[in-house]
Amino acid sequence: MVHVATTIAPVQDGQLTEQIHDDLAQTALVPTEHLVDAAYITPARVQRAQQAHGITLLGPIVADHSQQAKSGKGFGKSAFTIDWDLRQATCPRGKTSTPARTLRIKGHEYLQFRFAKADCLACPDRHPCTASATRPRSIALLPRPLHEIQVQNRLDQKTEQWQRRYAIRAGIEATLSQAVRSNGLRRTRYRGLAKTHVQHVLTAIACNLTRTADWIAETPRGRTRSSRFHTLCTAAVG
Numbered sequence: 656m657v658h659v660a661t662t663i664a665p666v667q668d669g670q671l672t673e674q675i676h677d678d679l680a681q682t683a684l685v686p687t688e689h690l691v692d693a694a695y696i697t698p699a700r701v702q703r704a705q706q707a708h709g710i711t712l713l714g715p716i717v718a719d720h721s722q723q724a725k726s727g728k729g730f731g732k733s734a735f736t737i738d739w740d741l742r743q744a745t746c747p748r749g750k751t752s753t754p755a756r757t758l759r760i761k762g763h764e765y766l767q768f769r770f771a772k773a774d775c776l777a778c779p780d781r782h783p784c785t786a787s788a789t790r791p792r793s794i795a796l797l798p799r800p801l802h803e804i805q806v807q808n809r810l811d812q813k814t815e816q817w818q819r820r821y822a823i824r825a826g827i828e829a830t831l832s833q834a835v836r837s838n839g840l841r842r843t844r845y846r847g848l849a850k851t852h853v854q855h856v857l858t859a860i861a862c863n864l865t866r867t868a869d870w871i872a873e874t875p876r877g878r879t880r881s882s883r884f885h886t887l888c889t890a891a892v893g
């Protein structure tokens with residue numbers, strides 16, 4: 656463990672990504688690649704990590720949440736072609752949107768592309784394309800640089816090469832388990848963030864020392880535990 660950040664419970668883990676990178680930069684411990692789970696990665700964080708510190712933030716970006724993409728029946732956002740210079744989208748039926756307007760959703764900037772009501776009401780694909788009986792389809796996309804990061808990341812994360820690279824992140828779960836089970840990380844012994852942070856730093860030092868000692872002594876690694884159900888199934892198949 657090379658860094659410890661402590662925060663209050665309501666702060667989501669991912670919100671500390673930028674602070675962690677800035678802190679690592681101050682101690683010359685910036686990684687070239689930082690593997691994170693989905694909670695820590697957004698297109699904006701990928702961009703910021705690369706631009707501010709040259710870090711490749713590697714993790715799965717959440718899938719398109721739109722009802723069309725989830726059902727697989729309508730046209731997800733990826734089915735639309737975007738002309739960024741004209742700020743216009745073209746739908747799979749070849750209809751073009753009005754120029755995008757900027758809007759903010761949960762504090763983030765998006766571009767909204769709206770299609771003409773007349774086009775959508777007359778379209779044979781209207782029902783799978785939009786759930787609304789009367790309104791036309793519209794899509795909201797991130798600004799171009801972030802949209803392109805999002806699209807590329809979603810494509811990359813489906814490849815075997817990306818998944819093999821990302822698989823090494825699984826090792827962090829054992830580290831977390833050690834900190835929780837052996838060193839009581841789940842509970843703070845103190846009141847206040849400052850003292851709790853000291854506990855976390857000491858816990859990290861303890862884990863690092865234990866691991867170093869185990870490595871020097873060539874202590875065999877623990878076996879991955881299986882549930883009883885999994886053991887039963889494995890025995891039945893075997």
Ligand code: SF4
Nearest residue numbers: 746775778781784792
């Ligand atoms: S409903 Fe509108 S946006 Fe969707 S495919 Fe038809 S014309 Fe295009």
